[in-house]
Amino acid sequence: MDIRTLQYFLAIAREESITKAAESLNMTQPPLSRQIKDLEEELGKQLFIRGSKKISLTEDGLLLKKRAEEIVALMDKTMHELNSYEESITGDILIAAGETENISILAEIGKSLNQKYPDIHYKIYSSDSKYVNDKIDNGLVDLGLVIGTVDIKKYDYIQLPVSDRWGIIMKETDELTKYDQISSNQLIDKPLLLSHQASDNNEIMSWFQENGVVPNIVTTYNLAYNASVFVKTGFGYMLALDNILNTTTGSGLVFRPITPGLKANMYVIWKKNQIFGKAASIYLDEIKKLFNKS
Template sequence: MNLHRLHCFITVVEEGSITKAATALQMTQPPLSILIRKFEQELNVTLFNRLGRSLELTPSGVFLYEKGKELLDLSENTEKQLVEFHEGIRGTVKLGCTTSANLFILPNVLKKIQKETPNIVTHVREGNTSYILEELRSHKIDIGIVRTSVRAEDIHTSTLLTEPLLLALPPNHHLCEKDSIDIADLKNERFLLNTTSYGSGVADDVIEACQKSGFTPNVVYWGTETLPTLMMVMKGAGVCFVPSCFKLLNSPDLPVLRPLANPVLQTKLNIITLKDRYMTSISKRFLAITEEVAEKMTSIFND
């Protein structure tokens, strides 16, 4: 089977038309149409029902699409393993992560990589959990680091870091005088929370804790990024909750951060990977270093 033709066939299926697939493959439409017909002749099957300009997969086409993706993955992974066998640990690891992981974990990871394994290049895409899952499933990244818990049959999840949540208070707020805060103390406060793009996250835990304390929080703002929310706290817009790693910024331009005593709320950073995808030596080394860095950070938070 011609793997180039198989790749083109799969691209046509995923793009939904010859025209869009030709653009994605950086070729013109007529040669791609000819290539697909030759592929059908090679296999002696009809892969598409052609209804005017629209294409509809035949049962044989559906079968080939599903098995063909597995075959291309196997081919790609075999090539990677051969390169590793020949050249050793060198290459690029593609990572998708949250802002907090990019701010507080990756700098120390890169420092350690440059010292111990200088032939690894790190390519990072930052975004929320839904975006990172999409990138992982489309094989655009190798590893994801996300704040929310992910439960899916095709995803392997492991906890990288567990840290307490801290309360961010506006300057001169009366609660700044306290060393720790009870959720019940926040009954009359305005809450600034970040939305969760997938599964459950910090906001869900905060709202549940408030309700168990006998009140529903007055949420006046829903955002997506922590740093802009902290800036709003500095302007007196309300209070918000952040992972303990943000205290490492130690900036006078950020709000006062206080621990929560009742209840103590925690948040996790999780590593996600595809279950059935080959893990390269580069990715394994990157993960090992990342776990070492996270373990040291955990000890700091527990001091």
């Protein structure tokens, strides 16, 4: 099994047709079919269910698809890094980040860097800390921006000199908007929407437990926008960080900080002993210089 075979496999999975996949790969159908048959024999697994109109993946095929996408992405990243060691500084910087207004710090560094190195490009992946950590662990991104805590055994990191505050986002006509701050007691039996990260956050759970409140979590989410649409209907109350959504007058939403107040620290992290491409190395050096981190 090699990279090209995995690319063939992914093309078929994407097109749901060997004929269409062959066309997209600029090859004929028989050799492509033979490659996939050889792959199935090599693995000892059936990867596709052949239907009359389309083919679909078996459970083993779905697993291989996930891993193949990671392997191909890692190969592409490696090729970009190798190519970046030419005389001119080029290449992609891959960043996985949790949702926070403070990603603007990384954006400003990128803006400054691109004045000197205009051929550097950025790929931003957004989700919660688990997603960011997985991307870092698998070598699929260079850097991560995480909110909350860092596993110092696995990652090197720089703590940014900023923090976000936790609060409740609610429909702008909700009765709780008359309060400047929201306590856990005010949320007893209220339907809550929590990010996956918040639901696993010990500080957040402790905030509820200090007053003996058992949170009524009816929905979890990984990105805030879709959850906010639920909130606008009056579906529930969203526990989230400030400024990740538009909560200005007329937006349909209102943010109120929780009390006692709870802040979330920000960290740029990378895998210990990580070997960076030239573009990512220069970018990280800029972060270190900005925050006096050797």
